[in-house]
Amino acid sequence: MQDIVTISNLTKIYRIGKVDVPALRGVNLRIKRGEFIAVMGPSGCGKSTLLHIMGGLLSPTSGDVLIEDRNLGRCSDRERTEIRRAKIGFVFQRFNLFSTISARENLQLARQIRGNGTFDTHTVEEILGILGLQDKMDHKPLEMSGGEQQRVALARALINRPALILADEPTGNLDTVNSQIVLTMLRDLNLRFNQTVVMITHNSEAASYAHRIVEMRDGQILRQPRSELLVEHEDIFSR
Amino acid sequence: MGLIIANVKKRPTRTIVSILAVSLGVVMILLFVGLTQGMLKDSAYRTQNIKADLLFQPPGSSLLLALNNATMPIRIKDKLLEVDGIRHVSPMLHQFSKQSFSLIFGIDPQSFNQVSGDGIIVMEGRLFQAPFECIVDDVYQQSHHTKLGDTLNILNHTFTIVGFFKSGIAARILVPLETLQDLNDSKEKASIFYIKCDSDSRIEPVYQHLLHVDPFKGYNVTRASDIYKVMASNLPGLKEFTAAIIVSAVLISFLVILLTMYTTITERTREIGILKSLGASKGYIVNLILKESMLLTVVGVGVGLVLTFLATRVLHMLYPSLPFEIRLEWIIYVAFIALASGIFGSTYPAYRAARQDPVEALMYE
Ligand SMILES: Nc1ncnc2c1ncn2[C@@H]1O[C@H](COP(=O)(O)OP(=O)(O)OP(=O)(O)O)[C@@H](O)[C@H]1O
Ligand SMILES: [Mg+2]
Numbered sequence: 001m002q003d004i005v006t007i008s009n010l011t012k013i014y015r016i017g018k019v020d021v022p023a024l025r026g027v028n029l030r031i032k033r034g035e036f037i038a039v040m041g042p043s044g045c046g047k048s049t050l051l052h053i054m055g056g057l058l059s060p061t062s063g064d065v066l067i068e069d070r071n072l073g074r075c076s077d078r079e080r081t082e083i084r085r086a087k088i089g090f091v092f093q094r095f096n097l098f099s100t101i102s103a104r105e106n107l108q109l110a111r112q113i114r115g116n117g118t119f120d121t122h123t124v125e126e127i128l129g130i131l132g133l134q135d136k137m138d139h140k141p142l143e144m145s146g147g148e149q150q151r152v153a154l155a156r157a158l159i160n161r162p163a164l165i166l167a168d169e170p171t172g173n174l175d176t177v178n179s180q181i182v183l184t185m186l187r188d189l190n191l192r193f194n195q196t197v198v199m200i201t202h203n204s205e206a207a208s209y210a211h212r213i214v215e216m217r218d219g220q221i222l223r224q225p226r227s228e229l230l231v232e233h234e235d236i237f238s239r
Numbered sequence: 240m241g242l243i244i245a246n247v248k249k250r251p252t253r254t255i256v257s258i259l260a261v262s263l264g265v266v267m268i269l270l271f272v273g274l275t276q277g278m279l280k281d282s283a284y285r286t287q288n289i290k291a292d293l294l295f296q297p298p299g300s301s302l303l304l305a306l307n308n309a310t311m312p313i314r315i316k317d318k319l320l321e322v323d324g325i326r327h328v329s330p331m332l333h334q335f336s337k338q339s340f341s342l343i344f345g346i347d348p349q350s351f352n353q354v355s356g357d358g359i360i361v362m363e364g365r366l367f368q369a370p371f372e373c374i375v376d377d378v379y380q381q382s383h384h385t386k387l388g389d390t391l392n393i394l395n396h397t398f399t400i401v402g403f404f405k406s407g408i409a410a411r412i413l414v415p416l417e418t419l420q421d422l423n424d425s426k427e428k429a430s431i432f433y434i435k436c437d438s439d440s441r442i443e444p445v446y447q448h449l450l451h452v453d454p455f456k457g458y459n460v461t462r463a464s465d466i467y468k469v470m471a472s473n474l475p476g477l478k479e480f481t482a483a484i485i486v487s488a489v490l491i492s493f494l495v496i497l498l499t500m501y502t503t504i505t506e507r508t509r510e511i512g513i514l515k516s517l518g519a520s521k522g523y524i525v526n527l528i529l530k531e532s533m534l535l536t537v538v539g540v541g542v543g544l545v546l547t548f549l550a551t552r553v554l555h556m557l558y559p560s561l562p563f564e565i566r567l568e569w570i571i572y573v574a575f576i577a578l579a580s581g582i583f584g585s586t587y588p589a590y591r592a593a594r595q596d597p598v599e600a601l602m603y604e
Contacts, residue, residue: 052598055516057515057516057597057598057601058597058598078520078521081515081518081519081520081521082518082520084516084518085517085518085519085520086518088518090516090517092516092601096509096512096513096516096601098242098245098510098513100242100245100246100248100249101241101242101245105241105242105245108241109241109242109517110517113514113517113518113519113523114518156517
């Protein structure tokens with residue numbers, strides 16, 4: 001199957017005054033379409049940096065990041081914005097909904113930014129159905145529980161049917177019950193729509209929902225752990 | 240649009256303050272321009288309606304009579320009548336009454352009617368015949384609810400109102416010339432001569448003669464057709480003052496919108512980060528900020544127009560004779576100025592917002 005993300009020799013160095021802070025030191029990673037990946041690792045190892053670069057929010061210092069066939073490292077800021085708009089959906093730990101407008105308006109805003117491309121209302125209904133949000137759509141974020149807010153954020157990320165969902169600790173602010181709900185939904189959406197998901201998490205239970213776990217240390221990806229091999233074997237058997 | 244309205248509603252005080260600042264500018268400009276233009280037009284109109292061909296005034300005096308009280312000897316009238324082409328001359332002496340905030344003209348009805356043709360049309364009562372009688376026009380009558388026989392205090396003397404005349408000519412209060420001369424310490428003096436020529440074709444030669452030939456040289460002579468223009472130029476600093484008012488109004492709107500939008504984008508740094516994460520382009524964000532400031536200025540202009548309207552109503556009730564002239568072209572002009580200052584005021588904040596680093600913005604507390 002075609003790779004949706006291909007990362008090679010990616011580095012990112014932050015400059016604070018005159019001090020260089022290397023956040024990524026040569027990351028290589030391939031992600032297949034329809035994969036659900038969990039990225040784990042200690043705080044400060046570069047997980048968020050990697051995710052931001054994949055989503056075109058940040059430009060790498062060197063190396064290549066291909067989203068489908070577009071190389072983000074070689075794109076202008078404007079082109080990266082376009083790729084982000086067309087192909088990426090973000091989900092954050094802090095939900096990041098607009099608090100002044102209703103859930104429905106939050107989703108409409110995302111659609112409006114995407115532009116009025118052909119839009120499949122059936123899919124929207126289906127997504128809302130899976131997320132169990134139909135009767136909450138006119139509430140403002142602060143009138144909802146954290147779990148509900150995160151589901152709205154998930155709907156917002158999904159509503160434009162992006163090729164890739166990037167989630168940075170999506171359950172970091174949720175209790176166990178809500179975490180399970182959100183994770184189950186992520187997995188359902190992944191199965192149902194063959195939606196590619198990259199999820200950062202500190203929680204190994206959360207990571208267990210993924211097909212594959214990528215471990216990071218000090219700006220690098222560790223050798224692939226056994227769990228991935230298992231998944232790949234399963235894949236082979238299931239074919 | 241939903242987001243813009245939500246943003247505007249979120250900080251009602253700030254929104255109201257910026258709307259009021261914009262509307263204050265609108266009110267300032269419209270009231271000032273409306274009043275100056277209205278007054279100029281009104282006095283030009285009333286002067287023109289006297290139907291004199293030429294106005295003759297002392298050297299250095301102004302057509303805006305409220306602004307000067309220069310006088311000249313009344314015997315000049317005889318000299319003027321000797322000029323070839325002049326048929327009638329009517330002297331007038333004026334006095335500005337602070338009490339009624341209006342001009343009082345002392346006229347000589349006989350020569351005034353010769354110059355004026357139709358002259359003063361008395362609609363009720365009669366012309367004054369005794370020294371301490373006066374007539375007022377219908378506007379004065381209505382605004383002061385006067386009846387015939389009421390009295391009026393002018394220069395500490397009591398005048399009886401004996402007639403109402405049709406407004407739109409000369410001043411609102413007319414008294415006998417001699418009486419005003421006496422009270423005014425201006426015996427045998429006049430502040431203006433209204434001149435009627437033999438025919439229209441004689442106006443220009445007479446005008447040139449008065450301008451260049453002694454003993455008239457140096458006096459102020461104005462053609463009827465130039466009255467408005469000369470009045471406007473007589474108003475000292477009108478242009479400068481109008482410009483100053485416009486500039487301050489623009490500056491107020493500009494600065495308040497700048498401050499409002501600047502605090503707005505700082506406060507919403509995070510939201511800008513979210514928009515960017517959703518794929519919003521720089522143009523989208525600039526557009527959003529500009530639209531929000533446009534909303535504020537458009538509402539500000541609307542409120543300003545309503546306030547201007549109310550203010551003219553109130554002023555009209557307090558000073559019924561104050562003429563306002565607020566023309567559509569000025570409304571359009573002012574709306575345009577306000578919108579432009581709104582756009583300029585929000586340009587820098589919009590630029591700042593668009594340039595926000597998305598990752599930093601997302602981490603902003
Ligand atoms: N804007 C920045 N400027 C300078 N250094 C930064 C910046 N953002 C991150 N870093 C540094 O880069 C390194 C990687 O940060 P990153 O946020 O990617 O870590 P993380 O794995 O997401 O950590 P956490 O699990 O705590 O979220 C850290 O050492 C961090 O201090
Ligand atoms: Mg992180």
